Amino acid sequence: MAKTFHQPLGGNQMPRFGGPATMMRLPSFSSAQGLDACFVGVPFDIGTSNRSGARFGPRQIRAESCLIRPYNMATRAAPFDSLSVADIGDVAINTFNLAKSIAIIEKAYDEILGHGCKPMTLGGDHTIALPILRALKRKYGPVGMVHVDAHADINDSMFGEPIAHGTPFRRAVDEGLLDGKRVAQIGLRATGYAAEDFDWPRAQGFRVVQAEECWHKSLTPLMAEVRAQLGSGPVYLSFDIDGLDPSSAPGTGTPEIGGFSTAEAQRMIRGLADLDLVGGDVVEVAPPFDPSGNTALVGATMMFEILCVLAPAVRRRSDARRSGQSAGATA
């Protein structure tokens, strides 16, 4: 069956301030069936430890995404020409019960992945990376990960709880969801309780790149190293908007100074072009703390940049499949 390539609704068909409030004004579908990639929202913020509000992340990222056009002027990527992409709406999490929400999210991602579709997630707080990684593990085995963030998110617990927005990657390691040698955490900084926050991930084999290592330097060499480290297996990209400096992303729950500019972030994402990306997320956009709407626009643009590097990865997988080879752990 021929695949349908959905194009974002263009500004010459409908003014950008009108039209459906879906991601990039793409069609809205009720399931991921038939799609190469889908935008999916997880309006969840009960795992957040400081400012809440990321529950409105999916809604406002979609609203502000109306400005994004389908062609990347810098990289010349046109992802909608080779990928079938649509917006499949939000996961109906239980906002009163964190544990049940995690189960709901897992199930939703199992279904998405079951369709052979790559999930592009609009968060929500970072807690949601755990159920997503669980589903990815079932599909691909342990994955590599590029994790852009101010925080390592590897606490053993928060307020005694094993699951919260500061613990997903600790749990992921505990549960064998990640291939530690193929994990890079970039942009970590700020204050903490002890050196452990950054030492523990290093002990798991993660590459930890503190923000200070990136100041006043081109990130091109770093990204080459990251590409070499992550090699050819499946890779997940988790992008916490607080990896950016608060000047670029004021609307977030735990902002930390000394972070990346959006240009640096674009360079980072573009530097992942050769990896076998199997999904990505942008999390921790908290609209109430940015009345301009720009943090959500930044998040939307990052999602588009990720889609631009996801497209060749999907094509390579497809080519490999056609030529009888296995891709990743899916065999």
Next chain:
Amino acid sequence: MAKTFHQPLGGNQMPRFGGPATMMRLPSFSSAQGLDACFVGVPFDIGTSNRSGARFGPRQIRAESCLIRPYNMATRAAPFDSLSVADIGDVAINTFNLAKSIAIIEKAYDEILGHGCKPMTLGGDHTIALPILRALKRKYGPVGMVHVDAHADINDSMFGEPIAHGTPFRRAVDEGLLDGKRVAQIGLRATGYAAEDFDWPRAQGFRVVQAEECWHKSLTPLMAEVRAQLGSGPVYLSFDIDGLDPSSAPGTGTPEIGGFSTAEAQRMIRGLADLDLVGGDVVEVAPPFDPSGNTALVGATMMFEILCVLAPAVRRRSDARRSGQSAGATA
């Protein structure tokens, strides 16, 4: 063919901060076919003379409408039980050309009305009332109108232009779209250039109720008079959010003090229950001037109140049709 009654997506199925950003989280349709009433956006603000921003009215009214549930606790109306209602999206106006936009809107409403559907419009500035009334005239003949506003909007021209957000009802009279004896303008006030602003509509037979007449009084007797004045023919309800006091609706383009509270507005709309409503609008919500989002929520709630009085009107028309009688000018 059996009609489908669409229900707003409930808060127990999807958290209110998630789900589709359609009006009241109703299904999204591409046309009005088969619907009794439709929500339709007109993201148009190039007719506005002071603050722009009403172009974002439809988007934010929809976003904030997520809080509205299907049952009116005060009036016990349940409009979705008797009306087939959905959101048919936005009219693709030409934001660079006012005249062309007017023509586009007219055509869109001709089509909606051609389906026998009642349009519930999310504005947009008040200019859009003109093309809507033109379409209504073609369908129903000259209509009666309840017009809630701070301004009469009957200027002969603005900056020399015949069509702008301060002229729609002058043009409507010129073109015979209104049945002047069956028009009530409520809430007029503020400053102007001359007495003419309120005298001219009176000369056309309009009932003009200045805001000052309503201060410190129950509106119940007034609404009885309005109902008597408008009688049994088709009635359009045009609700300019600046009819409300700026304390209730700060996010608008030409706010004027001394206006209605939302309670008074609810009482007014509820007071129209016996009229033969054939459509309604809420215009001039300008989101950039209210960071809380509440003006849009007020607008969304007003739309719901209008729907609650539209529902019995539609039922009466339907009953009349079944018993072989004509309704309005549709014959």
Next chain:
Amino acid sequence: MAKTFHQPLGGNQMPRFGGPATMMRLPSFSSAQGLDACFVGVPFDIGTSNRSGARFGPRQIRAESCLIRPYNMATRAAPFDSLSVADIGDVAINTFNLAKSIAIIEKAYDEILGHGCKPMTLGGDHTIALPILRALKRKYGPVGMVHVDAHADINDSMFGEPIAHGTPFRRAVDEGLLDGKRVAQIGLRATGYAAEDFDWPRAQGFRVVQAEECWHKSLTPLMAEVRAQLGSGPVYLSFDIDGLDPSSAPGTGTPEIGGFSTAEAQRMIRGLADLDLVGGDVVEVAPPFDPSGNTALVGATMMFEILCVLAPAVRRRSDARRSGQSAGATA
């Protein structure tokens, strides 16, 4: 032992924009011991179904309370002259686990009440009324309640969960915490799912006063009826800031139009002067949705008005105790 009467730090000792960010710039204590009444914060918002942010309620209500002076110019109440009051800080809720938080809150209030102190709570979302009422029941037996709100908060469940901000008074009835005949819910309105929302509490014996009954009327007769209804036993006052109209309290999670002005709310609270108040709360202030800070200031002023009617209640209890009579269920 002589009681210490703490006075708010005055504007002639420290500018109002400086000094400690405690409630009304009162001393900060670590327990309620020795106090007649205490301000206590419950920074909890994971029971909220729409906009989050009430977690910052206690912090901002305290910050804005700096403007409140110790004497009520209208009622001539001087509560700090007869009550020993201080700020005992916040309850350390577990923000990742609703059920555990409820238990933590219950325990904290058992301790406060164990000191014979009346809790004046800064919320937090309305879920917290449940653990507070549980503790009050253990202290006083089933209590009467004045409940000002847009919503009845008597859902049987939300998203399948028994405890959330829309269910506390259903649970309270289930658990026998309330004396149904001595409960008045005032200001209920808006949209819902069915008539049940207001019929069910009436079936429990509650007096339900819909907002529409209060429009354009003095509330003085109503309050006389409420006082008569509630009689002489212990009464709790739960004040949801969304009982007010959004024009007065824009910064809240589920705003509903058609609500009370602050003047009406003051009249209501002052109308409770003869009741045997044993505690009160102001909940659902969500600071991120009001950049002016005024919603928090409104909340702080309401707390002060409640304190002004709590003071004579405490004095009466004290007099009764001295004359050998029992007060409420404490015996």
Next chain:
Amino acid sequence: MAKTFHQPLGGNQMPRFGGPATMMRLPSFSSAQGLDACFVGVPFDIGTSNRSGARFGPRQIRAESCLIRPYNMATRAAPFDSLSVADIGDVAINTFNLAKSIAIIEKAYDEILGHGCKPMTLGGDHTIALPILRALKRKYGPVGMVHVDAHADINDSMFGEPIAHGTPFRRAVDEGLLDGKRVAQIGLRATGYAAEDFDWPRAQGFRVVQAEECWHKSLTPLMAEVRAQLGSGPVYLSFDIDGLDPSSAPGTGTPEIGGFSTAEAQRMIRGLADLDLVGGDVVEVAPPFDPSGNTALVGATMMFEILCVLAPAVRRRSDARRSGQSAGATA
């Protein structure tokens, strides 16, 4: 010499969002010479005790005044047809030195009054009423005053200082600037330190109308009493924007709940039509606390309403002068 009647720049000559940022887009003059009335700004806020920001009052009141047209639709007043009015800019106060600023303001008002011009002042905090009253005394002798405010502003000192925004009318009494029997303070409310705040002005012969007296009542009878009280001598109108409820005027330094709506304020000002007004002010607009700009728009509209009652007063004085009679103390 023939007088020139300046008209506000109209919306059909220049879009309202353009043109000079003078009051109502009137011409800008460097002195009051030849004018019947002048708008003058006093960008002073170092007398304020809580939130600062009123220094930006004149600038933003002017910016938002662009929406006000020259004719009062309710009262049919057209003040620019009988008065020569212009904007004479701001008084160059010394923002680092309160005492010097007071002297600068006094001198500026002596000059304005020396031209026989009536000052219409854009504040600034309420401290500025003192130097204005001093100049008025020199011109007219002790004046009557209508004072709309939440606070009596009759403290003997603040933080030990005799001059601040809470003391102007105490000083005015001390210095014999006011004719106590002809002073009405309307809207007083809120919290204070003792009954003295309202008792002291009553002891000076002031009529003190607490806000509570006005709740749920028409103000028409009250204004008749005020007119009778103030009689025929010169009257100054001092309008503190915090006399309004914070829902109508959120952008102010010491907001107090339970205040007037803008409709009530309009009724009050219109109720002064027969008095011999010799000047007026709108003070305490603090723009940083209202991002919508509406508080400044409210202030601008109040200034216009005051101008509408000033116009007949000036005409009466002029008529009296022509018929050889003296008016007020100017003789």
Next chain:
Amino acid sequence: MAKTFHQPLGGNQMPRFGGPATMMRLPSFSSAQGLDACFVGVPFDIGTSNRSGARFGPRQIRAESCLIRPYNMATRAAPFDSLSVADIGDVAINTFNLAKSIAIIEKAYDEILGHGCKPMTLGGDHTIALPILRALKRKYGPVGMVHVDAHADINDSMFGEPIAHGTPFRRAVDEGLLDGKRVAQIGLRATGYAAEDFDWPRAQGFRVVQAEECWHKSLTPLMAEVRAQLGSGPVYLSFDIDGLDPSSAPGTGTPEIGGFSTAEAQRMIRGLADLDLVGGDVVEVAPPFDPSGNTALVGATMMFEILCVLAPAVRRRSDARRSGQSAGATA
């Protein structure tokens, strides 16, 4: 006749938060006669395709410009010592009719240029560059241009319209207004519809500098190249505030991440010191999207930096004129 050198009103004469709301608190003139350069506002935003609001650009740029002092501490430029500069107010555009507005603007600039005055324009959206360039062409012949922007603005049409804020430089090429070899577009980036957006201007001989070429590099070498490219003829500088990164200029209609810092922009403008600048603009400041006012302040500062490089250009022209040589195409 001796020229008058107007100085901005200083902070020691009038507090910065007071005084006239003209650009840099310069005198306000009704025409450009006798001026070397003028600040002129074009409050036009009906050519904008996404967020409106640039109509308020001139007003707020002026308001925030009060902070700018007359001497450039970095470059030691003192432009008001050699140039006669004033603020000539706004062009009275027709906000309801784009085509008529273009004609109005053209005529206004013909008049300004007819006085031999260099226009320094406060936009308004970028559409206004077209009528300005038309007037410049009549005065100087085809001009060179430095264009700082995120977008090339060379669309052939938008929504079928030939004139809008995304088309001015396409039309300018069509009409021969630009000397293509002497045009540099700097900072282009973001998403588009196809490579054409940047390829087409290159085909016209423009130098197109994509933002990515500037990341992590000093712009000094680039500016040397631009100076060499533009050589000795007349040059116009068009500065779209969205050339800056949204972190520096959040208040704009079509923000795009990955842009310049203000330091980089200052370096760019300062790098144009030797060019024969004949005018400049700052466009697309949309105040409603930046409640801090800082985007307007950034715009105002950019205008001042442009004035600092305009001053020597005007002096050189003047010297050339005195020595009998022609300057530019004016001959």
Next chain:
Amino acid sequence: MAKTFHQPLGGNQMPRFGGPATMMRLPSFSSAQGLDACFVGVPFDIGTSNRSGARFGPRQIRAESCLIRPYNMATRAAPFDSLSVADIGDVAINTFNLAKSIAIIEKAYDEILGHGCKPMTLGGDHTIALPILRALKRKYGPVGMVHVDAHADINDSMFGEPIAHGTPFRRAVDEGLLDGKRVAQIGLRATGYAAEDFDWPRAQGFRVVQAEECWHKSLTPLMAEVRAQLGSGPVYLSFDIDGLDPSSAPGTGTPEIGGFSTAEAQRMIRGLADLDLVGGDVVEVAPPFDPSGNTALVGATMMFEILCVLAPAVRRRSDARRSGQSAGATA
């Protein structure tokens, strides 16, 4: 007597959005006795020449500091392990009288220094540096200073006044409070009245580093030079938040473009690690101009970074004292 090392209240003991609103949620003390360092607020903004609002700096810096944890992940500093630190509240300045406030501040710092405690000041506008330096002079003799700012603050007077936020370092030189050879002013830029602003401090021996010297360069070599310049005597660090670029610190009174990123500022402060720091301040945070709260968070983080370099300085002084040597001028 054993010293008590107070730890900030941790996020696992109390959610970050709860707990006391003291600096970093440290204990609140009424005096500096027994402390190595104290956080102290000076809520003073009547010395500011443009936007007011810094009076709320201490309150909001404290509120936002709740996010800061006790360990510096980059430098591995754990200042609370070696320093006894608490929050001693605010200095009760007289907000109506600048001169009296200066005296009050001086006295408060004499007392703090008398306890051998290092003051870490939360401003307040920059005027407060003068009384602080006066007290430091009495304790240590003339001190060296690192001054990060957009402005030199060495005006001889402002509006004729000798003391204001633009004059503290002129007065400090006049009074011999500074050791001119050991003063570095970093980040100066923007517009001024004449070259004098930067030439005068150079004439006093100050090192003046204009912002332009820092653009696109690592600051590491600069900081080495500064360390060499300042050598071994006592050093005060005065950090004006407007030294940062407005993109990082929008909430300030006199923002100037072209400033530092937070990363650069962190590098600067960390580069002072070997100096004999005796106190520090963060001034000019004006919360009303940043609704996100992030400027205050930036200020709080800067305070923590300063504390991290103060800690080893205090240890060195303590070691020196124990080994019988004098440190600084205290002998």
